[in-house]
Amino acid sequence: MASNEDTQPVAIGPQPSQVTDTERLQKLNTDLENIPLFMTHLPTDDTNPAVEALKSLISEEAPEDMAQKFKTEGNTSFHRKRYDQAVAHYTHALSFDHDNNELKVSLFTNRAAANLELHNYARVLEDCKSALQIKSNTPKALFRAARACIMVGKFDEADECCEWALRLDPESKELRKMQDDVKEARRALEVREKEQEKRENARLEKREMVQQAIAIRSGLTFDLSPDNMKKRDLYAWEVSEHCVELDPESAHLLWPVVFLYPESKESDFVQQFDEATSLYDMLATVLAQPPPWDNQQRPAYTVDSVDTYFLARPLGGMEKDERLVKVKSTMRLATILENPKYNILDGIPSFLVLPKSSPFTDQFIEHYRQQRLVNDSAITKSDK
Structure with a gap:
């Protein structure tokens, strides 16, 4: 019969884990890094099967098809007024090399439309220029370029864009209205400039009157601090x-x-x-x-x-x-x-x-x- 000294106590129930919370978090991060959706960077080798599967899917589709898919995503984002996302999708679509010039023109004009909403007028003009270099008879590019020119005060250029576009689409009511917008914006600027000039002249006249009054009071002495x-x-x-x-x-x-x-x-x-x-x-x-x-x-x-x-x-x-x-x-x-x-x-x-x-x-x-x-x-x- 075994003595009481030889009997060891036996733990009942689940045993506490010997793994710390920090170790669990590190393991979770490591596991997530193996899932493409959660990766913070692409692996340098070819050992991750999920990544390789995605690469093969992408490589199997033609560049033009991929560009069209990202264009569709961009259009969806644009209609949802997520203009930053739309720009990103159109930019990604433009990164694919293909020979479909119509698609390229469409992507440039669509990205210009999104940048118009974001008030990125310089980028609008760049995209419209790119579209026109591919296809010179693109009314959308001319229309959006004219709108951007109005916003940055380039009224002569806006007029040129409207006239060019009207030669392509003489019946366009939008372009006729755009011409009216250019005239109105030009008049508004002229009014503001005249008002500003009037205020500046009044300020200078007032300034000189003060200076003359000070000069008459010859006993006044002024000193300046170093700054x-x-x-x-x-x-x-x-x-x-x-x-x-x-x-x-x-x-x-x-x-x-x-x-x-x-x-x-x-x-x-x-x-x-x-x-x-x-x-x-x-x-x-x-x-x-x-x-x-x-x-x-x-x-x-x-x-x-x-x-x-x-x-x-x-x-x-x-x-x-x-x-x-x-x-x-x-x-x-x-x-x-x-x-x-x-x-x-x-x-x-x-x-x-x-x-x-x-x-x-x-x-x-x-x-x-x-x-x-x-x-x-x-x-x-x-x-x-």
Whole structure:
């Protein structure tokens, strides 16, 4: 009788697989690669029977028959409005070598029709040209070429295509309508060009009026940042996205102006600041309500609790050369901008707004005072 020590436990039921999910996935991918439908590339040898069977089927059919089959598939895709697929089928059909010129012409004109729907007008013209090289009396090719020419603004060429096609098919109502379409498109383009020319002339006239107004105000000085120095075809006041404008009624300049708040690192942009308006009046509008970043119950930024400054920088100078200049809020913008120390950088005047009584303001002013002392000391030493 066997002892209990010799008896081994026997597992009951299905055993867990020792193959991991990764291994199963790899095997599945390998199996699928052997099926032509799922192949990502053709095998380099001749060992796959399914692939060889397909090759033999293809090789058994005449190239012309294969081209006709792909043309049929292309037509089906076209009628289903799957124009990309239609182009692909027609292209495949054209890859077969045969002597049926009628079929070739049909494939080129059909592919042109699909490309018309896809707005590939250059390809339309290429296919129509290919069709006409094979058979010059092909109204469809001429019709589709004319349509493509209209879309790209080649109206003379469109007229030529229509006239050529009408010699082949004088009774065609479609071609007569196409001729009308060419005339209408030409007229529409002429109207657009005249409107564009009118707008451009108005813009140039307005531009020169602004330039003349600036020239009259001889005290204005402009400076450019390095990025804008290359814009030699522009006036200094128009290098930025927002430009000064001239009010035709008052003849006042309307400036784009930036108010900077150094303490909060915030800013306000005024698109049209009338030069006849004082800083006080403009700030009364800008600060009519406490800014979102200010104390809403006890705002530090109101028109009566702030002072206004600008940074005076020599032409072509750097930040270290800047000096802080206080501005009387009752002064008009025009007067401030004509200050010899004020240089309008990139066509947009800017001002610093600081609370009248604030530790930050004291520190800010002291920073520029120390910077001025350092610069003055450096100048004194260089003169010795």
